[in-house]
Amino acid sequence: MKTAVMLALLCSGLYLPAHAQDRLQGQALEKAVQDRKFVFYARTALPLQGRMINLTDLSYTLKVMPDSLYASLPYFGEAYVAPANPAEGGIHIRSGKYRYQLNRKKSGWHLTLFPTGSGDVYRMDLDISTEGYASLYIIPNQREAISYSGIISK
Numbered sequence: 001m002k003t004a005v006m007l008a009l010l011c012s013g014l015y016l017p018a019h020a021q022d023r024l025q026g027q028a029l030e031k032a033v034q035d036r037k038f039v040f041y042a043r044t045a046l047p048l049q050g051r052m053i054n055l056t057d058l059s060y061t062l063k064v065m066p067d068s069l070y071a072s073l074p075y076f077g078e079a080y081v082a083p084a085n086p087a088e089g090g091i092h093i094r095s096g097k098y099r100y101q102l103n104r105k106k107s108g109w110h111l112t113l114f115p116t117g118s119g120d121v122y123r124m125d126l127d128i129s130t131e132g133y134a135s136l137y138i139i140p141n142q143r144e145a146i147s148y149s150g151i152i153s154k
Helices: 002-012 027-035
Strands: 038-047 059-067 068-073 091-097 097-107 108-115 121-129 131-138 146-153
Touching: 027 038, 027 146, 038 131, 068 108
Parallel strands: none
Antiparallel strands: 038 059, 038 146, 059 068, 068 091, 097 108, 108 121, 121 131, 131 146
16 A cells, blocks of 8 residues: 555655755755755746646756756757757756856745856746745757746755
8 A cells, every 4th residue: 555655656746755855945045046056856847839747757957056057857849950869858958157147036036047058058047936946947049948847955
């Protein structure tokens, strides 16, 4: 019985390992955003043309660090240019440099990230609520835009 419940939770995307359950809130969240030391865990993807897709793979993340930016996210949508290697799908960023614009809002923060040397991705907008929930909107150069929702953690 316990195995069936665990399997159902895994399939629904509601079960998260301990590190992904630790949603930052309050002062810890504010410090992480100010210091540029946090991880966005994507739980759903919403392509421009289509319906919401639940993500059960917990490795879909955007990692923001003071000196680098890493992203590994799935992509669902239309590409304007065929990729050189179709097996390398998704959005993958490894950027040692990026521009970071932070604006405080009444209900949280709005971050605009401009990765350099990331290939296809031009701009990323991340809205973070004070409760640690977030939505990420990515504007690629060679594909349709896509958005994700998830949580902010350490």
